[in-house]
Each structure stands twice: as C-alpha cells, then as structure tokens.
Amino acid sequence: MNADERRFEVLRAIVADFVSSKEPVGSKALVDRHNLGVSSATVRNDMATLEEDGFIVQPHTSAGRIPTDKGYRLFVDRLHEVKPLTGPERRAIRNFLDGALDLDDVMRRSVRLLAQLTQQVAVVQYPTLTRSTVRHVEVVTITPARLMLVLITNTGRVDQRMVDLGDVITDDDVARLRTVLNSAMTEKRLADASAAVAELPDQAPPELRDVLVRVCGVLIESLVEHPEERMVLGGTPNLTRNVADFPNSLRQVLEALEEQVVVLKLLAAARDSSTVRVSIGAENEALEMQTTSVVSTGYGSDGMVLGGLGVVGPTRMDYPGTMAAVRAVAAYVGEILDGR
Secondary structure: OOHHHHHHHHHHHHHHHHHHHOOOEOHHHHHHHOOOOOOHHHHHHHHHHHHHOOOEEOOOOOOOEEEOHHHHHHHHHOOOOOOOOOHHHHHHHHHHHHOOOOHHHHHHHHHHHHHHHHOOEEEEEOOOHHHOEEEEEEEEEEEOOEEEEEEEEOOOOEEEEEEEOOOOOOHHHHHHHHHHHHHHHOOOEHHHHHHHHHHHHHHOOHHHHHHHHHHHHHHHHHHOOOHHHOEEEEOOHHHHOOHHHOOOOHHHHHHHHHOHHHHHHHHHHHHHOOOOEEEEHHHOOOHHHOOEEEEEEEEEEOOEEEEEEEEEEEOOOOHHHHHHHHHHHHHHHHHHHHOO
C-alpha cells in the first residue's frame, strides 16, 4: 500500500481502539494490537502526519492520540460497506416490530429497539402527513346529533374528531355521508383530499348540506395539520453513561434533545433520502449538538420516504454498527407500514 493508504489504516486502528477503550491511543499499542506490517517508528511518523493534517489530536500530555471530527469524517466516508446485521439480530428486529398493534406502537417499539441496539439516544419521526394518502374515513354515531369522524391514512395513522351537528341525523343519512366522504377522499394525498372535501357542501343534496358544512370543516382542520412535528425519543439515559464524551456540554445536549424542533432539524436531511447520513460534531447546525454525531435515514415504502429516524450519540461512536442498526430498523419500519 502507498503512504496515504497506510496512514488511513493507522487512523482506522486509532478510531477502533479509542471507540472501544475510551483511552488515547499510542503507537506501541497500535503495533501490538493491529497487523499494520510496519515498525513503531513508521507508525509514529504516520501519526505525526495525521496530527499535522488535523485527523487526530493529542488531548493532553500523554503520548496517545484521539480522532478529531475530521478524522471521524474520513473514517466514515471511506466505509466501503456497512457491516450487515447477523441473522439472529435481523430476526429479533422483525419479531419485535411485527408484534406492534398500531402506528403508535410501531413508533414506540422502533425507538426502544434502536436505542437498545446502538446504546445511544434514538429518535423516530411520525410519518409526514403531506406524503400520506387517505385509506378510509369512518363515521360513527355517538348521539343522534353528534358524530365521530375517524380518518385512517395508508401509514396507519388514525385521527379521531368529534362533530356537533346542531340537529339530529338519521342512520340512513350517516351511511350516505360515509359514502360521500370516502368517494371524495380515498387514495388521495391529504392535500388533495382537503381540496376535495372543501367542494363537497356545494355539491351535496339540500338535506345533507348543513351536516357536510360542519363535517368538512372539522376534516379540513385535521387534514392540514402537520404531524411531521410529532416524534418519539428513547434511550436518553444512554448519554449519561458516557459523561466524559461531553465535557461541560452534556446538559446542553440533553436540553437540546427536549426541543423537538432541534431534533427534527437533525432528521430533516434524511427525510428525502433512503441512504444513511452521518453528521459529525461541528457539522450539526445547532451549537448545542456539536459534541454529538447523528446517524439518520428515511423510512418508507414504494420508493416514498414517509419520515426519518436516527441515533444521537457522542462522536466516539461505533459508526459501522450504528449505521447498520439504523438502516435495518428503517427498512423494517417501512415494510410494516406498507403492510398496514
């Protein structure tokens, strides 16, 4: 191998040792632990060059070095393939997620599983409303003058709304109302369904017009909401096990994680892509998150990304393992939602 390739092998060894040991890595330890095929003197020279180029740094007066954000970036960029999960790991993921009862349960299980697999903080965003379609609208009589509307999307999201009619309605008219709503909305994107619903009162027979005005008003409110602002967070205590990775910044990180807007911005770039994205240290826009790394991707089905999920942890992270876990969980979440 040439000098650049050899130095990268040294960097990769430093990353591996530092991630596992949490201790600065010296040249002697590298020669002892890794089959680099060169002398200690050559490794020391390579480490000096890596330090001069900003890929590693000496944290204090010890002889050891640790990777910088730039070093982690090069390491991640040169991962030619993410190590696959084992068969038992894949089966465990599928079995755990297959037991979910509804969309909320899928989200909760996914975030818990991802936090357990990576030992980091996991974040899962609810499917975005703007990319969902209407699967069905159910109309349920609560009293003769009060209805419950149940809007079900193709992603399994269920939204329930009450409508006070101001007058009684017969069972036959409820059935007609159900037919009218489903004919106008089923299989439409929610924005298109909202436009279709807005036109219904003008097209309705006189005896249903007043009812449709009230019902359509409530449905439009539901359709134009933005559930992409909903997310589930899990595994926050995992950060506290690695306090040394966040010198004087752990509190800031924890406070930032409580701000959903900050976390959703971290997932935003992954929302339009099914590839795994890694954002390291200062690459994160939020100042409070610049001691962390974020590994994220989109999930969905039929080529459509419905939302994002990911992991937040220290820059000293098992990147290959974390990327594999994020990719696998996203794939299974997409499959489950596609089957609902």
